[in-house]
Amino acid sequence: MPTKVVMPRLSLTMKTGTVGRWHKKEGESVEKGEPIVEVISEKAVYDLEAPASGVLRKILVDEGVDVPVDAAIAIITAPNEPFSEAEIAAEMPKEGVEEEIKEKVLASPAAKRLAREYGVDLSLVKGTGPEGRIVEEDVKRFIEEAKGMLPKVKEVIPLSGYRKTSAERVSMSFKTAPHSTIMMSVDVSKAALLHERLQVSYTAIIVGAVAKALAESPLINSTFEGDKIKVFEDVNVGVAVATEQGLVVPVIHNTDKKTLREIDSAIKDLTAKAREGKLKKEELSGGTFTVSNLGMYEVEFFTPIINPPEAAILGVGKIVEKPVATDSKIEFKPFIPLSLSYDHRIVDGAPAAIFLQKVKHYMESPESLETKN
Numbered sequence: 001m002p003t004k005v006v007m008p009r010l011s012l013t014m015k016t017g018t019v020g021r022w023h024k025k026e027g028e029s030v031e032k033g034e035p036i037v038e039v040i041s042e043k044a045v046y047d048l049e050a051p052a053s054g055v056l057r058k059i060l061v062d063e064g065v066d067v068p069v070d071a072a073i074a075i076i077t078a079p080n081e082p083f084s085e086a087e088i089a090a091e092m093p094k095e096g097v098e099e100e101i102k103e104k105v106l107a108s109p110a111a112k113r114l115a116r117e118y119g120v121d122l123s124l125v126k127g128t129g130p131e132g133r134i135v136e137e138d139v140k141r142f143i144e145e146a147k148g149m150l151p152k153v154k155e156v157i158p159l160s161g162y163r164k165t166s167a168e169r170v171s172m173s174f175k176t177a178p179h180s181t182i183m184m185s186v187d188v189s190k191a192a193l194l195h196e197r198l199q200v201s202y203t204a205i206i207v208g209a210v211a212k213a214l215a216e217s218p219l220i221n222s223t224f225e226g227d228k229i230k231v232f233e234d235v236n237v238g239v240a241v242a243t244e245q246g247l248v249v250p251v252i253h254n255t256d257k258k259t260l261r262e263i264d265s266a267i268k269d270l271t272a273k274a275r276e277g278k279l280k281k282e283e284l285s286g287g288t289f290t291v292s293n294l295g296m297y298e299v300e301f302f303t304p305i306i307n308p309p310e311a312a313i314l315g316v317g318k319i320v321e322k323p324v325a326t327d328s329k330i331e332f333k334p335f336i337p338l339s340l341s342y343d344h345r346i347v348d349g350a351p352a353a354i355f356l357q358k359v360k361h362y363m364e365s366p367e368s369l370e371t372k373n
Contacts, residue, residue: 002083003052005074007067010041010281016068017041019061030056030076037073038277045245045277054078107134114139173308177224177343181303182352185335186360188319192334194260194366202336203239203293204264206316208369209362211235211255211263214289217355221288223309224345238287238307239267241274248274249307251287260369295319301337311346314359315339336363 007017020038030036035047036056050056054076061073077083107115107122111134115122118139125142127134191205214221214235222231235256238249250270252263273279290307295318304315317337324333338359342352362369 002057002081003054003076004072005036005048005051005076007069007071007073008039008046008048009069010039010046010284014041014069016066018066019063019073020045021063022059023047024056026056026059028056029079030054040245045279046281050076052076054081057081057083107139108136110136111139114143118143170305173306177306177308178345179303179306179341180344180349180352181339181341182349182356183301183337183339184356184360185322185337186363187324188334188336188363191363191366194369198260198264198370200260200264201267202295202319203291203316204260204267205363205366205369206293206314206336206359207237207239207252207255207267207291208258208260208263209359209366210289210291210314211237211258212362212369213355213358215256216358217351219347219351220312220342220355222311222346223288224311224343225309229346232288234286234288236286236288238290238310239270240290240292240307241271243275243277245277248279248284249287249290250274250279250283251285253282253286259371289313291316295336301339303339304341306341306343310343312340312342312352312355315341 007019010017018040020040022037024030024036030050030053032050032053034050036050037048039046039048055078056074057077058075059073060075061067061071067073075083107125107127108129111125112122114120114136115125120139120142122134122139125134125138128138129135188202188205191202194200194205195202214237218231219229221235222229234254236251236253237255238251241248241250250273252258252266252270255263258266270279270283273283287307287310289310290304290313292304292313293316294302295316298318300317300320302315302317304313306313315338317339319334319336321332322335323330338356340352340356347355
């Protein structure tokens with residue numbers, strides 16, 4: 001019996017996924033459990049394994065195409081098993097097929113190429129070819145008529161994979177969660193000594209301080225669902241990582257139960273996996289709070305957007321030396337700026353400020369971060 005290879009659901013919020021690189025070609029043998037295709041979704045690249053042994057009879061979805069969760073993307077059969085083209089057509093994702101046919105009917109390859117080069121929306125161009133097909137001359141005419149209005153496009157980057165997921169999530173976050181942001185500067189003189197002594201990153205120290213503060217501030221470690229606020233028992237801090245494919249937020253589970261060295265090791269491991277596109281599903285799921293550090297890019301203050309469905313996110317800027325008056329003299333000390341964006345449906349200004357004060361306290365007195373709770 002033919003076996004469908006379907007787009008997996010890699011998280012509770014996942015609706016669509018992007019087909020990445022196919023590891024197998026049509027007609028090649030596959031073994032059950034063998035990676036056959038990359039799936040890009042929820043800011044991760046995931047190697048999908050063959051659900052059965054046999055022959056990869058038909059690839060239904062090309063590389064780079066988005067399809068809904070549970071949609072068939074390929075068919076596996078026994079080596080000599082009969083399988084009709086009608087059955088194959090029935091399994092193909094309708095949206096992808098319709099869009100592909102529509103593209104072929106609407107415009108010639110030369111017209112598409114020119115449209116991409118100049119950033120022309122082909123839906124605005126009137127086609128003069130057979131059955132209304134848009135040809136290159138139609139695009140040239142449109143460009144000429146709009147001369148001075150359309151800048152020439154250097155490159156078109158498809159909004160798919162990491163970038164598409166990130167765009168959808170931040171748009172949803174900003175539309176549904178009323179954001180408010182408070183800022184605070186933290187003296188990291190003692191944190192700098194701890195950084196040198198333990199050889200851990202500043203991000204690890206910040207994440208450790210956040211985890212302890214979250215354990216004492218349950219409302220910040222929550223989510224808004226329907227007409228209820230759900231407070232999480234687990235403290236799982238996500239750390240935003242920039243990759244070539246876009247932003248990804250791997251999660252350190254039970255962060256408040258870990259030492260600084262364990263947190264630092266986890267951050268290094270997850271960051272490496274993120275940049276190689278090798279994060280596992282569980283390493284991307286279950287976050288209750290996010291830390292985004294842009295200090296290495298010379299950023300001072302910024303207002304981060306909440307990573308849904310979380311209640312808040314902490315933005316971290318670069319270390320800046322500031323003059324401080326101590327014992328009737330002026331000395332320079334290192335400070336890190338923190339920006340806490342929070343969902344005002346869940347948290348008011350005062351509780352948010354108290355939480356940020358706790359983070360500040362643990363960063364300025366970091367000795368307690370060396371041991372587990």
